[in-house]
Amino acid sequence: MDNRAVFEEIKKLRSPHRTVIIGIDGLGGAGKSTVSESIKTAFADTDIIVTILHIDDFIHPRAVRYSDKAKEWECYYYLQWRYDYLIQEIIKPIRSGAPFHKKIELYDKENDDYILSQTDIPVGSVVIIEGIFLQREELENLFDFMIYIDVPEETRLERVLKRDGYIGDKAQIAAKYNSRYFPAERYYCEQCSPADKAHLVIGQGRTYA
Numbered sequence: 543m544d545n546r547a548v549f550e551e552i553k554k555l556r557s558p559h560r561t562v563i564i565g566i567d568g569l570g571g572a573g574k575s576t577v578s579e580s581i582k583t584a585f586a587d588t589d590i591i592v593t594i595l596h597i598d599d600f601i602h603p604r605a606v607r608y609s610d611k612a613k614e615w616e617c618y619y620y621l622q623w624r625y626d627y628l629i630q631e632i633i634k635p636i637r638s639g640a641p642f643h644k645k646i647e648l649y650d651k652e653n654d655d656y657i658l659s660q661t662d663i664p665v666g667s668v669v670i671i672e673g674i675f676l677q678r679e680e681l682e683n684l685f686d687f688m689i690y691i692d693v694p695e696e697t698r699l700e701r702v703l704k705r706d707g708y709i710g711d712k713a714q715i716a717a718k719y720n721s722r723y724f725p726a727e728r729y730y731c732e733q734c735s736p737a738d739k740a741h742l743v744i745g746q747g748r749t750y751a
Contacts, residue, residue, distance in 0.1 A: 549584040566672035568691030571698030597673020599648040615725035692745030
């Protein structure tokens with residue numbers, strides 16, 4: 543990834559009078575967290591504060607997102623995330639133009655509950671929201687700039703087989719991705735065309751607008 547190109551694109555949008563919201567979209571195992579951290583590092587030598595929020599911190603409890611009334615992939619796509627909370631309690635207040643200083647609810651995986659985390663975002667900051675499905679209809683017009691990380695499914699599968707040991711062994715990881723995650727991702731790509739809609743696409747060793 544050309545960090546400088548991404549840095550310059552974001553810097554053009556930045557204003558001391560408003561907070562810029564950047565989306566880092568991509569499917570499972572695409573490298574969203576890595577890209578987000580690299581962008582934050584690129585701003586380290588500036589006076590611009592960068593805050594990273596992870597969409598996976600805004601999910602429903604297991605009883606909601608693992609319903610027995612729908613297919614696994616449908617639960618993942620339609621029941622996984624607390625979009626209303628993210629929009630009403632975080633994105634809209636940031637968009638209001640005032641400093642953001644409040645405790646927000648973040649999902650605690652170990653206890654299947656929420657913890658309160660004090661979050662301070664001065665006006666003029668850059669907020670990066672990284673996660674899957676950021677270009678679906680519910681989130682339209684909430685981001686100032688959208689980056690999509692385009693990585694083939696087979697490459698991502700190789701990565702998650704090494705990464706997601708909490709699911710089980712490799713056979714169990716593959717089974718879960720094939721029943722829950724990959725079908726939802728394919729549906730997202732068909733419905734939302736994320737690579738076409740993004741302002742910038744990173745993938746296959748290149749960065750392009």
